[in-house]
Amino acid sequence: MVPAEIREEVLDILSDISPDxxxxxxxxxxxxxxxxxxxxxxxxxxxxxxxxxxxxxIPEEDYGKLASMGxxxxxxxPRLAEVARR
Amino acid sequence: MSLSENSMADRPELxxxxxxxxxxxxxxxxxSPVAHNLVEYRAALLQGRSGxxxxxIRYVGETLAGVCEFDxxxxxxxxxxxxxxxxxxxxxxxxxxxxxxxxxxxxxxERHMVGVYLGVTExxxxxxxxxxxxxxxxxxxxxxxxxxxxxxTVANNPAGEVALNLGxxxxxxxxxxxxxxGNAGLIQGAQMLRLGDCDLAIAGGVSESIHTFGIFASxxxxxxxxxxxxxxxxxxxxxxxxxxxxxxxxxxxxxxERLPDALRRGARIYGEIVGYAMNTDATDFVLPNAERQAxxxxxxxxxxxxxxxxxxxxxxxxxxxxxxDIQECAALRSVxxxxxxxxxxxxxxxxxxxxxxxxxxxxxxxLPAFVDDLCHATINVDELDPACELPGLVLNQPKTxxxxxxxxxxxxxxxxxxxxxxxxxxxxSTQGSPGA
Numbered sequence: 001m002v003p004a005e006i007r008e009e010v011l012d013i014l015s016d017i018s019p020d021x022x023x024x025x026x027x028x029x030x031x032x033x034x035x036x037x038x039x040x041x042x043x044x045x046x047x048x049x050x051x052x053x054x055x056x057x058i059p060e061e062d063y064g065k066l067a068s069m070g071x072x073x074x075x076x077x078p079r080l081a082e083v084a085r086r
Numbered sequence: 087m088s089l090s091e092n093s094m095a096d097r098p099e100l101x102x103x104x105x106x107x108x109x110x111x112x113x114x115x116x117x118s119p120v121a122h123n124l125v126e127y128r129a130a131l132l133q134g135r136s137g138x139x140x141x142x143i144r145y146v147g148e149t150l151a152g153v154c155e156f157d158x159x160x161x162x163x164x165x166x167x168x169x170x171x172x173x174x175x176x177x178x179x180x181x182x183x184x185x186x187x188x189x190x191x192x193x194x195x196e197r198h199m200v201g202v203y204l205g206v207t208e209x210x211x212x213x214x215x216x217x218x219x220x221x222x223x224x225x226x227x228x229x230x231x232x233x234x235x236x237x238x239t240v241a242n243n244p245a246g247e248v249a250l251n252l253g254x255x256x257x258x259x260x261x262x263x264x265x266x267x268g269n270a271g272l273i274q275g276a277q278m279l280r281l282g283d284c285d286l287a288i289a290g291g292v293s294e295s296i297h298t299f300g301i302f303a304s305x306x307x308x309x310x311x312x313x314x315x316x317x318x319x320x321x322x323x324x325x326x327x328x329x330x331x332x333x334x335x336x337x338x339x340x341x342x343e344r345l346p347d348a349l350r351r352g353a354r355i356y357g358e359i360v361g362y363a364m365n366t367d368a369t370d371f372v373l374p375n376a377e378r379q380a381x382x383x384x385x386x387x388x389x390x391x392x393x394x395x396x397x398x399x400x401x402x403x404x405x406x407x408x409x410x411d412i413q414e415c416a417a418l419r420s421v422x423x424x425x426x427x428x429x430x431x432x433x434x435x436x437x438x439x440x441x442x443x444x445x446x447x448x449x450x451x452x453l454p455a456f457v458d459d460l461c462h463a464t465i466n467v468d469e470l471d472p473a474c475e476l477p478g479l480v481l482n483q484p485k486t487x488x489x490x491x492x493x494x495x496x497x498x499x500x501x502x503x504x505x506x507x508x509x510x511x512x513x514x515s516t517q518g519s520p521g522a
Contacts, residue, residue: 019164041169044233052230 001080006073009085013049017042028070050076054083106344109276110512111356113188113341114450115180119152119334119437123183128454130436131462132484136318137437138332144219146302150317152334152438153296161251171213171238172294174247176337176443177204181248181288188341188353190286192252201284202245202258203274204339205267205291207442207499209260210239211298244292256284264499265403266364267291268338268445269507273362275342285347290339293441297335301441305331308372310407321439322466323404323411323432324474324481331405336440338447356453357493357509361390367502374410379417379504383494386506387421390492395425397508398490399461401452402432403498404474405439412473414496419476429478429485432464445497449507452493456511460484 001009007028014023018036025035032038046066050056056079058066065075116123119137120130130137141151158167158175161182167175181202185192217231224230237243242259249258257278263270268291275289295301305311312330314320321332348355363385367375387394400418404411422428433448434440440447455461467481495507 016168017165019168037165041233048230048232052224057229 001083001085003073003077005085006076006080007069009053010046010069010072010076013046016049017045026069028073029068031067032069033067053086054080056080105346107280108345109279109342109359110345110348111340111359111453111509112343112348112353113184113186113190114338114356114453115183115185115187116336116338116447116450117154117156117176117179118336118338118440118447119154122154122156122179124187124450124454127451128458131433131451132460134463134465134482135436136321136465137334138317138320140317141296143296143299143302144215145299146306149302150312150314150320150332151296152332152336152440154335154337166251169234170247171243172297173206173209173212173244173292176292176294176335177244177248177339178251180290180292180337180339181252184288184339184341185252190341195286197253198255199285200254200256201275201278201287202248202254202256203271203278203287203289204245204248204260205263205269205271205442205446206241206244206260207264207267207293207295208262209241209243211300212294213238215298215300248288254288263442263505264501264503265405265439265441265444266497266499266503266505267442268447268449269362269495269497269505270364270445272340272342272359272446272449272507273364273505275340276359276362279342279344285344287342288339289342290337290446291443292337293443294335295441296333301333305333312406319466321406321435321437323402323406323435324415324464324471324479325467326469326471328406328408328411328471330407332434332438334438334440336437336443336447338443338450340446340450355512357456358512359507360492360510361386361392361508362506363389364503364505367504369502372500374413374498375502376413376416376420378502379414379496379498380420382504382506383417383421383496386494386508390508392492392508394422395427397422397425397428397492397494398487399452399455399493400428400430401448401493401495402430402464403444403496404432405434411471414498415474415476422476422478426477429461429480429487430464430476431462431480433462435465435467445495445505445507448497449493449495449509452495453509455487455490455493459487459489461487461490
């Protein structure tokens with residue numbers, strides 16, 4: 001997947017996790033938590049969905065890399081480079 | 087203990103300690119397979135309308151069930167629904183509806199003095215089955231097992247979700263009481279009000295069991311799952327052709343208050359809890375015991391200071407199984423032998439067996455009798471099983487009764503758990519309608 005596809009995928013996961021929120025105005029370089037009502041269980045949901053969908057194992061010490069859309073895509077790009085979008 | 091010491095009824099005083107021990111029902115919120123509020127529910131029961139339909143469940147395939155299609159977004163967000171459980175959602179809907187119905191000024195209610203007591207037959211099977219089904223698709227890799235599993239499946243979940251939703255900081259817990267749970271929740275609420283543990287009790291029962299294949303499969307293996315070409319005829323307690331239980335979803339929550347509190351705020355009072363009892367067969371895992379059931383009814387009557395012939399309506403527990411119906415009828419015949427005026431009905435014939443919600447839902451369906459002077463029927467009795475004959479059994483059509491004063495509600499469950507609640511018409515039950 002290329003970065004644009006990864007972004008779409010993360011957006012899709014977020015729309016499942018936060019089904020009541022409008023994600024169309026999400027700013028990539030601002031933390032998710034400043035824009036969405038997400039708690040620690042929600043972040044675990046992001047990790048879990050990536051694991052389920054793409055078998056990506058994200059170690060706990062890397063959770064901080066998922067703070068914003070920009071940092072998440074950057075973190076996932078090398079890890080999903082060889083993976084085709086579902 | 088003497089009868090007078092035990093008696094909960096007919097206390098004339100409305101102030102002081104005696105009155106504070108009198109517990110009244112001031113609000114009802116419910117969801118059932120036929121309706122999602124009391125008015126429509128009562129109408130369906132009087133019209134003889136069944137809520138049983140065809141239903142598909144994983145592995146078992148096509149079966150029958152009572153399904154609740156309440157508006158689950160009325161009091162929850164989509165995210166709440168995703169994170170929580172169906173049982174929690176049923177509880178939240180019913181609790182919010184009950185609070186509205188009670189006409190409570192919720193914003194100014196002291197939340198730390200509200201208690202939530204919900205009966206459940208079981209909890210967590212739905213979520214556990216779902217997770218196992220999910221990890222099967224990942225070759226049983228437990229690293230995809232949801233972190234939501236524990237908060238969803240802890241036994242207090244349905245009551246805890248209600249507390250979270252409503253910002254209640256008083257006590258909350260569920261009561262695991264098999265199919266006696268609806269009554270057990272109500273009894274617990276009344277007891278906690280008497281103890282002063284809370285000033286307002288949100289009490290009743292919930293069941294989401296239709297979302298687990300296990301309950302259907304187990305009843306089927308036991309030979310106790312109802313089948314019928316016409317789903318609306320499948321739940322037929324007391325009928326000769328009955329062949330088992332129709333599992334149903336449901337919830338019913340009562341707002342309970344001490345009488346002086348209810349009077350002070352001019353609340354509409356549906357009725358007063360004047361007697362209750364719980365006991366145990368101690369004889370079998372599943373087979374009921376008529377002697378112990380009769381004993382449970384007698385204890386409740388004694389505590390209420392009542393004779394059997396003073397009961398106007400007995401809401402039976404009968405589920406449509408061969409032995410269960412016969413045993414309960416034997417128990418009732420023995421207690422009500424000299425009560426020719428007492429009417430007996432059965433609500434499961436309309437909605438199926440709502441498990442943990444059954445006792446509460448069946449009581450709620452009968453309470454409007456205090457206002458409309460009708461006893462709803464037991465439907466689907468084409469040929470009464472002689473072993474289920476009771477003199478006052480109301481069959482297929484509602485019966486007019488003159489100013490009913492007492493309703494007795496039976497609710498029994500596996501492992502020999504029995505519960506009985508007696509509700510008295512409140513003298514001013516037609517006065518005031520804050521929630522109307």
